[in-house]
Amino acid sequence: MRYLIIGNSAAAVNAVEAIRGVDKEGDITIVSDEEVLNYSRPLLSYYLGGRIAEDRLAFRDEAFYKKHKVDLILGKRATGLDTEKKRVTLADGQVLPYDRLLISVGGVPIVPPIEGLRDDTTGVFTFIQLREAKRLIDYIEQDSIQKAVVLGAGLIGLKAIEGLLERGVRVTVIELMDRILANTFDAEASSIIEERLTAHGCTVIKGDTIARVKTRGGKIRQLTLKSGKEIPTSLLIVAVGVRPNLELVKRTSVKTDRGIVVDEFMQTSVQAVYASGDCAQGLDFLSKENAVIAIWPVAARQGRVAGLNMSGVQTTYPGLFAMNSVQIMDVPTISFGMTTPPEGEGYEVLHRLDRAKSSYKKIVLRNDRVVGAILLNAVERAGVYGMLIREGIDVKEFKDQLLSDAFGLLVLPKEFRKHLVAGESFVA
Amino acid sequence: MKKRIIINEEYCMGCRLCEVYCVTQRSRSKDILKAYKGEYPRPVSGIVFEEKGPISFALQCRHCEEPPCVEACLTGALYVDAETGRVLHDRERCVGCWMCIMVCPFGVIKLDHDERVVASKCDLCIEAEEPACVVHCPNEAITVVEVKEKE
Numbered sequence: 001m002r003y004l005i006i007g008n009s010a011a012a013v014n015a016v017e018a019i020r021g022v023d024k025e026g027d028i029t030i031v032s033d034e035e036v037l038n039y040s041r042p043l044l045s046y047y048l049g050g051r052i053a054e055d056r057l058a059f060r061d062e063a064f065y066k067k068h069k070v071d072l073i074l075g076k077r078a079t080g081l082d083t084e085k086k087r088v089t090l091a092d093g094q095v096l097p098y099d100r101l102l103i104s105v106g107g108v109p110i111v112p113p114i115e116g117l118r119d120d121t122t123g124v125f126t127f128i129q130l131r132e133a134k135r136l137i138d139y140i141e142q143d144s145i146q147k148a149v150v151l152g153a154g155l156i157g158l159k160a161i162e163g164l165l166e167r168g169v170r171v172t173v174i175e176l177m178d179r180i181l182a183n184t185f186d187a188e189a190s191s192i193i194e195e196r197l198t199a200h201g202c203t204v205i206k207g208d209t210i211a212r213v214k215t216r217g218g219k220i221r222q223l224t225l226k227s228g229k230e231i232p233t234s235l236l237i238v239a240v241g242v243r244p245n246l247e248l249v250k251r252t253s254v255k256t257d258r259g260i261v262v263d264e265f266m267q268t269s270v271q272a273v274y275a276s277g278d279c280a281q282g283l284d285f286l287s288k289e290n291a292v293i294a295i296w297p298v299a300a301r302q303g304r305v306a307g308l309n310m311s312g313v314q315t316t317y318p319g320l321f322a323m324n325s326v327q328i329m330d331v332p333t334i335s336f337g338m339t340t341p342p343e344g345e346g347y348e349v350l351h352r353l354d355r356a357k358s359s360y361k362k363i364v365l366r367n368d369r370v371v372g373a374i375l376l377n378a379v380e381r382a383g384v385y386g387m388l389i390r391e392g393i394d395v396k397e398f399k400d401q402l403l404s405d406a407f408g409l410l411v412l413p414k415e416f417r418k419h420l421v422a423g424e425s426f427v428a
Numbered sequence: 429m430k431k432r433i434i435i436n437e438e439y440c441m442g443c444r445l446c447e448v449y450c451v452t453q454r455s456r457s458k459d460i461l462k463a464y465k466g467e468y469p470r471p472v473s474g475i476v477f478e479e480k481g482p483i484s485f486a487l488q489c490r491h492c493e494e495p496p497c498v499e500a501c502l503t504g505a506l507y508v509d510a511e512t513g514r515v516l517h518d519r520e521r522c523v524g525c526w527m528c529i530m531v532c533p534f535g536v537i538k539l540d541h542d543e544r545v546v547a548s549k550c551d552l553c554i555e556a557e558e559p560a561c562v563v564h565c566p567n568e569a570i571t572v573v574e575v576k577e578k579e
Contacts, residue, residue: 014499040502046523056521059504297500297531304499325530332539334530379526381476381535383496390533408535409487410478421435421487421534 001026003310004088004098006078006248008032009041010296011104011277011303013060018307020068026311028070029096031088033077036130037062042296044133048163057130078105081252083270088248100272100310103249103260104303107242107278107294115212123220124236127160139235145169148235149223151210153180157239158193158328164237165200172203172231176240179206184324186340188351189333189374192358196329205229210236244279244292257281259292264316266306274310276302283319285390286337286371293322323386325379331358334382337389338364338372347371352403361403368396381408387420429574430513431552433559435485439569442484446561446570447473450488453553453560472540474550475561486561486570488550489536491515497528497537497549505547514552522546 003019005012008030016028032038039057046052065072073090080089087097109126111117117124125136139145148164150157153175161171173180179190180197194204208229213236214222223231244259255261255269259281266274266282276282277299284291298320308315325334341347341364351362357377363385364372370388384407388395395402398411409417448460454471455463464470476487495515498506505521506528508514524545528537540548553559562572 040504042502042525043523052523056503059502061504296502296527297496300499323530325526327524327526332524332526334526336530379529380538382526382529383532383537384535386531387533406478406480408476408478410480410483410485418437421485421490 001311002097002099003028003102004096004100005030005102005104006032006088007102007104007106007277007279008034008038008072008074009104009106009277010059010299011280011306012102013038013064014300014303015102015104015276015307015310016064016068016070018304019311022308022311022313028068029073030065030070031073031076031078031090031096033075034130035075037065037072037074039130041128042159044127044130045159045163048127048133048137048160049166051166078248081248081254081273083252083254083273086272098272101274102303102306102310103254103268103273103275103279104277104299104306105245105248105279108245108247109238110241110243111238112240114210116215117213117220118215118218120218121213121215121220122218123234124238126238127156128242136237140167140169143234145235147172147233148237149174149231149233150237150239152176152238152240153204153206154183154239154241155181155324155326156242157237158197159326160237160239161197161202162329165202169235170201170203172205172233173197174205174208174210174225176209177206180204184335184339185333185374186362188353188362189335189339189360189376192360192376193328193331193333196331196358200329242278242294244281244294246279257290261290262302262317265309265314266302266317267309274306276306282317285319285321288319293320295322295324297323321389325382331377332379333377334373334375334379336373336382336386338366339374341366341372350399350403363402365395365399368394368399370395370402378405384408429576430491431559431572432491432575433488433550433552433562434571434573435487436569436571437483437485439567440484440486441567441569442479443566444477444486445564445566446486447475447477449560449564450475450550453556469542472538472548474536474548476534476536476538486565487534487536488561489515489552490534491550491552496531496533500527500531502527512552514554515549516551516554517547517549519546 040059077091079091147170150173153173208225208227211226260275262282278294281290281292305317321337323336348365359377362374373385401411450473452460452463503521505518537549561570
């Protein structure tokens, strides 16, 4: 059996582990267009901020590939896919045949068209790839950059800001929505983080965006916002979002929607072709529809399920839901599922704010089941809320304890708790 | 053989000796007085203790067969020890992103506010013969069993 995996991040690595648990002999080949062994994208902000060195970016070491007998092809882009003949072509013309293919190529940063901005404008960066992060660091160091502008105050934008501030670069962030982190947080949580940003010297501009940029000698020099405000800068980081990378499946019969559509076995519409991670559109546990949920745990789980199915162990992907854990400006934050429910659709919201401690807990319920949560500066035991969502536990009897500091397994019905903690092989 | 801790809440008296001895075992000195009076910051216990009215129990990492914390770990700091099946945590690699806390259904991973804030969890007393909480539980509310490898 020849297994071919395109991409070398969370989904790919978990697929390899799953395949090798079943098939010790088959050939596994990984192709990545990046030169490095592997690295954890969420760690790039820690690297930018100087909290960790480059050698700490990898989440699996070289021995991993040896131990699992993986043939690694690095620094080469997969450009062609022929699902009839079952082969993938690389940019240099090399042809790789496969029996089972996993596409786990992740996402590509979105760069909206902005007047005056060109692909090759100097001083403009995205922030999801190591090579880009390295170019960014070089640029900051060589030009002794003191000030930067970040477009987009989502999670990637905020982590970039944090890294920049740690390097002593002053930051202005421009967000189109009326608050930061609008996709993950509610207004209260957003305002707590915004206060922290401002306290650290970050200027936050909301409800505005860049209308055009001025360059000099091909290098960015000044931004003009929609509001007319002008901001001189020689560094712009674009962090407005990421979309699934569909490049390889273009002009093939592999069905795509927003991402590559996969079934419960992580197989695409074409037999023997699987997809996982940020490029895939799999089951969303909460909406029961297919959705792209571009987070690490989803990539890891989908990769594992794909690997098992590819090696012949039929395994169903249970569907996960959106969740994020991000420490922002030293505030630990975790959010699950539906965080800002629409009015009048039967949702119930519990929340508790402690301004002095900057701690905030919010639980969203529907029909007495937890469907979402936000936790700021109060993350310990967060996973228990996640478990309540996944297990669909009726919380009517202990609703009043959900926000308590002492919240834990004790509030659960005894039989369920005993089953949970005694379970020989509890699998989330 | 893989060790696992079984807890039995009916036997728990709420004395919290498990926590006291867990902290002692995780201290540098392994001495109960020094651990509590001489070492700063005091080691974080690997136990989450829950109590309300007559019900109490001590909970520690379940060392899951397919640990969601290892799957979610961004850095590779959390891993399954191939020999013993224990879920272990490398503090040096940990950056404190709390992905593990987000996905642990038992809520047994804690924040350790040491020099850097990192995750902290039970390692089944890797340096000792038997887990300290098991040894020092006076009423067998915490016991250890050996489980056979799943084939």
